[in-house]
Amino acid sequence: MTPPDRMHAISPETRAVVDDVLEYARRRALYEDIPLDKPLRPSDLARLAPRTVTPEGIGARRAIALFENVLAPACTSTDHPGYLSFIPSAPSKAALAFDVVVSASAVYAGSWMEGAGAVFAENEVLHWLAREFGLPEGAGGVFVQGGTIGNLSALVTARDAARRRLRAADRPMPARWLVVCSAEAHSSIASAAAVMDVDVLPVPVDDAGRLHGDAVARALDEHGDAVFAVVATGGTTNFGIVDDIASIADVTAARGVWLHVDGAYGLAAMLVPEARGAFAGVEHADSVIVDPHKWLFAPFDACALIYRDPSLALAAHTQKAEYLDTLTDTPDWNPSDLGIQLTRRARGLPLWFSLATHGTEHYRAAIAYGIDLAARIADDIRARDEVSLVRDPQLSVVVFRRHGWTMADYKAWSDRLLDDQRAFVVPSSHAGEPVLRFAIISPLTTYELLVDVLDSLR
Numbered sequence: 001m002t003p004p005d006r007m008h009a010i011s012p013e014t015r016a017v018v019d020d021v022l023e024y025a026r027r028r029a030l031y032e033d034i035p036l037d038k039p040l041r042p043s044d045l046a047r048l049a050p051r052t053v054t055p056e057g058i059g060a061r062r063a064i065a066l067f068e069n070v071l072a073p074a075c076t077s078t079d080h081p082g083y084l085s086f087i088p089s090a091p092s093k094a095a096l097a098f099d100v101v102v103s104a105s106a107v108y109a110g111s112w113m114e115g116a117g118a119v120f121a122e123n124e125v126l127h128w129l130a131r132e133f134g135l136p137e138g139a140g141g142v143f144v145q146g147g148t149i150g151n152l153s154a155l156v157t158a159r160d161a162a163r164r165r166l167r168a169a170d171r172p173m174p175a176r177w178l179v180v181c182s183a184e185a186h187s188s189i190a191s192a193a194a195v196m197d198v199d200v201l202p203v204p205v206d207d208a209g210r211l212h213g214d215a216v217a218r219a220l221d222e223h224g225d226a227v228f229a230v231v232a233t234g235g236t237t238n239f240g241i242v243d244d245i246a247s248i249a250d251v252t253a254a255r256g257v258w259l260h261v262d263g264a265y266g267l268a269a270m271l272v273p274e275a276r277g278a279f280a281g282v283e284h285a286d287s288v289i290v291d292p293h294k295w296l297f298a299p300f301d302a303c304a305l306i307y308r309d310p311s312l313a314l315a316a317h318t319q320k321a322e323y324l325d326t327l328t329d330t331p332d333w334n335p336s337d338l339g340i341q342l343t344r345r346a347r348g349l350p351l352w353f354s355l356a357t358h359g360t361e362h363y364r365a366a367i368a369y370g371i372d373l374a375a376r377i378a379d380d381i382r383a384r385d386e387v388s389l390v391r392d393p394q395l396s397v398v399v400f401r402r403h404g405w406t407m408a409d410y411k412a413w414s415d416r417l418l419d420d421q422r423a424f425v426v427p428s429s430h431a432g433e434p435v436l437r438f439a440i441i442s443p444l445t446t447y448e449l450l451v452d453v454l455d456s457l458r
Helices: 012-029 042-048 058-076 095-106 112-132 145-166 187-196 213-226 245-255 266-271 273-279 310-317 322-328 349-358 358-381 407-421 447-455
Strands: 142-145 178-182 198-204 228-231 256-260 287-290 302-309 388-391 398-400 427-430 431-439
Touching: 012 058, 012 095, 042 058, 042 398, 058 213, 095 187, 112 142, 112 302, 142 145, 142 310, 145 187, 145 228, 145 256, 145 287, 145 302, 145 310, 178 187, 187 198, 198 213, 198 447, 213 228, 228 245, 245 256, 245 349, 256 349, 266 273, 266 287, 266 358, 273 358, 287 407, 302 310, 349 358, 358 388, 398 407
Parallel strands: 178 198, 178 228, 228 256, 256 287
Antiparallel strands: 142 302, 287 302, 388 398, 398 431, 427 431
């Protein structure tokens, strides 16, 4: 009979498993030439890695070998310098290594009682970010899974606050709640609205893709109390465009409407002094998000959700149950009371460790590098005949077109580029036109690499 503690007991077998896993993790973290890799078809993977889950197990050595040689190469490496699609990830080596520690430590970070040390460290990072964004003393929040959960949690708090405000004023509730956002807002806003069963009002942007306060004012004047939140974007995913947050903040403050800033990708640019002006008005937000697994060089998955007044989030999110009374009947904030996640790992610790190790100035320099590189490659695109910019880059996303190409041409070129393991650049679209984009995050992405990709478009 198999001993029930075989997987958990300290034994030669479990020691060997840990050693083998950590040795692979060390090799992968220290790759000098990160493989780009590419997906395989399900039939290919079924042939190359058949029946890995069996009654008796296949052993750690074989499982790691299968992962390293079959499964991992079927995953595109988001930390490759040539991964330029969507929004890449470029975790620092310190953050990668400490993510292993977080898992090995089995810390539950949903409550102060069970994870005080981890929560304290996470809070230090959140308070530093809040100060960088100009939020007042007392602002705070929680690290959640990603931007979608961050936006959803913030909007749930905003609606709860609106309900309380209307009740206190003895005013009727609207037949349907409404959230106002840019027509170019991230898809997670519509997703959050669908989960909450509320409506979204996309407001037109200007020719540069920016949402302005006057357009928001017209929407608020038309819909009144039905609007419980306005979402401004601090760096759109497709273009890296920052809304006119200052003018939007003026409008929401005058009307007492919650202002949420979705800065999942771009808000990290506020760490660069030269870029801060683009984000004027963020200091007036009621809530903001930024994803460390994007431009703050942390591993997946982490979103920093920060509230101007965390007590409003506590009122909206604190779960009540007999088995939770010990956790909730305390003056200490519990991270799980600030967002839509009760069970949570200490996903902010890898960022904390990297910040504590390297200092904030290294982060400013790494982010500035991406902004400068985007401007430099945009100049190169302007000098070429076969391509042209769709818009001038504002942050580190460069969107351009190849003249005369259809979407089929773009896809065929993109597939060849990946097959040759040169780069991962998939086509996007804007206003019905197929386009290409460089999303620059990694400090290891070079000007020469981007020029090589452009040269392949000739």
